[in-house]
Amino acid sequence: MRFDVLTLFPDFIRNMEDYGVIGKSIQKEIIELNAVNIRDYSLDKHRRVDDIIYGGGAGMLMTPQPIFDAVESLDKRQGPVIYLSPQGKVLTQDLCKKLSEYPQLILLCGHYEGIDARVLHEVVDEEVSIGDYVLTGGELGAMVLIDAVSRMIPGVLGNEESAVSDSHYQTLLQYDSYTRPREYKGMKVPQVLLDGNHKKIEEWRNENAVENTKKKRPDLYQRYLQERIERD
Numbered sequence: 001m002r003f004d005v006l007t008l009f010p011d012f013i014r015n016m017e018d019y020g021v022i023g024k025s026i027q028k029e030i031i032e033l034n035a036v037n038i039r040d041y042s043l044d045k046h047r048r049v050d051d052i053i054y055g056g057g058a059g060m061l062m063t064p065q066p067i068f069d070a071v072e073s074l075d076k077r078q079g080p081v082i083y084l085s086p087q088g089k090v091l092t093q094d095l096c097k098k099l100s101e102y103p104q105l106i107l108l109c110g111h112y113e114g115i116d117a118r119v120l121h122e123v124v125d126e127e128v129s130i131g132d133y134v135l136t137g138g139e140l141g142a143m144v145l146i147d148a149v150s151r152m153i154p155g156v157l158g159n160e161e162s163a164v165s166d167s168h169y170q171t172l173l174q175y176d177s178y179t180r181p182r183e184y185k186g187m188k189v190p191q192v193l194l195d196g197n198h199k200k201i202e203e204w205r206n207e208n209a210v211e212n213t214k215k216k217r218p219d220l221y222q223r224y225l226q227e228r229i230e231r232d
Helices: 010-018 020-027 064-072 093-099 117-122 139-150 161-165 198-216 218-231
Strands: 002-007 032-037 081-090 104-109 126-129
Touching (some): 002 064, 002 139, 010 020, 010 032, 010 139, 020 139, 064 117, 093 139, 126 139, 198 218
Parallel strands (some): 002 104
């Protein structure tokens, strides 16, 4: 899968090449990361990409020409153009699974007061937000999206079951996990996890996932109960 990131800070994005499983997946050519400097496509002699807002308003706005040309410079268009925006749909595990099915994602990182609306109407296919808050630029959002989507791509994780057992892959949150030592400061690993009975371990993990969800995310727990009613 190929990620083309349109940004004013390409070196910031390229740092992901040295980051954990993402860096290893790039080395294995499972994923490809291409950082495109929007300033390289500015026709302004000072490589400016922003201007004042018509009608007045605080701050500056990214102009359409460099963004249009940067997108058009890409050799192939095999996936959507996604604008990282606080106005977009919130990035969820379901959306990550959907996006991982494309061979390419083009990620547009905004700055200043955002981008000219003509880019939104003519270039952007989808707006995505990583949460209901505002960042100074879209790069952090793009990196979060790349990491979350990459986990869904076969071969990225050492164990393919890791992604399936993650919280939010399904409605329930992940069950509690333990490692050595068996006892630490008086706290013991649940005995069921030590007995080797895989059926009982699975039952315990399912029950624990339900309890975790009920305690930490009541909204997801209610959705889980509704899904059970609909299935039954």
